[in-house]
Amino acid sequence: MGPTDAPTTHDAEEDARNETLLIYVNGDLVPKDQAKVSVYDSGFMLGDGMWEGLRLYNGRWAFFDDHMDRLFGALKAVSLDIGMGPEDMRQILDRTAQANGMTHDAHCRLMVTRGPKAKPFQHPALSRSGPTIVAIAEHSKPADHLRTTGIRLATVPQVRGLPMSQDPKFNSHSKLNCVIACLQAEQAGADEALMLDPHGFVNTTNACNIFFVRRGEVWTSTGDYCMNGVTRQKVIDLCRADGIPVFERNFSLYDAYGADEAFLTGTFGAQTPVAQIDGKPIGTGERPMTERIRALYKDLVRRDTGG
Numbered sequence: 001m002g003p004t005d006a007p008t009t010h011d012a013e014e015d016a017r018n019e020t021l022l023i024y025v026n027g028d029l030v031p032k033d034q035a036k037v038s039v040y041d042s043g044f045m046l047g048d049g050m051w052e053g054l055r056l057y058n059g060r061w062a063f064f065d066d067h068m069d070r071l072f073g074a075l076k077a078v079s080l081d082i083g084m085g086p087e088d089m090r091q092i093l094d095r096t097a098q099a100n101g102m103t104h105d106a107h108c109r110l111m112v113t114r115g116p117k118a119k120p121f122q123h124p125a126l127s128r129s130g131p132t133i134v135a136i137a138e139h140s141k142p143a144d145h146l147r148t149t150g151i152r153l154a155t156v157p158q159v160r161g162l163p164m165s166q167d168p169k170f171n172s173h174s175k176l177n178c179v180i181a182c183l184q185a186e187q188a189g190a191d192e193a194l195m196l197d198p199h200g201f202v203n204t205t206n207a208c209n210i211f212f213v214r215r216g217e218v219w220t221s222t223g224d225y226c227m228n229g230v231t232r233q234k235v236i237d238l239c240r241a242d243g244i245p246v247f248e249r250n251f252s253l254y255d256a257y258g259a260d261e262a263f264l265t266g267t268f269g270a271q272t273p274v275a276q277i278d279g280k281p282i283g284t285g286e287r288p289m290t291e292r293i294r295a296l297y298k299d300l301v302r303r304d305t306g307g
């Protein structure tokens with residue numbers, strides 16, 4: 001579990017090798033305790049950067065093209081031309097994995113910011129010396145309790161908002177919206193926040209997408225106000241291919257509380273069951289649909305990574 005012993009959706013098994021990692025920082029592989037970026041960096045100063053979380057299985061980065069589509073789409077949308085493409089990113093990821101002797105069960109946070117600023121002010125033009133690129137890869141196996149016990153959610157006041165404020169599809173370094181939601185959930189005695197959309201419909205959590213199983217159907221939000229999760233899309237596609245009725249639709253907490261099963265999706269945990277929402281248990285604790293989708297997803301990862 002996490003350092004406070006409260007479960008989080010990103011709990012991994014302890015691995016001593018993570019104490020001595022080499023971190024990729026702008027072309028160099030640097031020991032973890034010496035890996036640093038400038039205090040003038042746009043990412044540090046403003047949250048002006050984008051990131052991706054990717055997992056390595058069988059020596060391959062799962063769903064690499066989907067992650068690169070999202071990353072380069074976001075970079076284009078914020079006019080951040082890094083002068084590199086997806087294959088350069090693959091080289092960075094592979095170099096980092098190789099330097100750390102990783103071939104399987106590793107998780108990488110790949111971060112790209114607008115780089116150091118000439119002055120400590122906001123204007124993007126003050127970032128003149130090129131982007132900052134960092135890759136932190138850790139040996140990583142999701143902790144067993146995530147799959148068995150499940151996660152407790154609390155509905156919070158913080159929403160993921162309208163696209164014209166800060167589009168929820170930006171996987172940006174500025175995660176304050178989600179951090180506030182997570183704090184609200186923690187203060188309500190839960191592990192993670194269930195966030196509504198601006199109209200009050202069930203939307204997403206602060207770090208994952210969410211699905212519900214109701215009477216043999218799989219429901220998730222419309223997708224308009226949440227991260228366009230790679231895992232979310234894979235689950236929708238797998239349901240369609242396997243004949244499971246799946247709907248992207250508006251629904252309220254009323255339907256969520258009465259679901260038979262609920263699970264979160266994200267690159268780290270794949271599908272993580274939800275045990276309760278706002279203190280109400282979800283279903284009976286039997287999770288046949290979640291298990292079926294988990295098996296389909298595991299097989300897809302295996303096929304995608306040539307395992």
Ligand SMILES: Cc1ncc(COP(=O)(O)O)c(C=O)c1O
Binds near residue numbers: 178206227229230
């Ligand atoms: C807010 C939020 N929702 C959902 C996700 C899950 O996305 P993915 O399935 O691409 O990992 C993430 C992951 O970065 C996230 O930050």
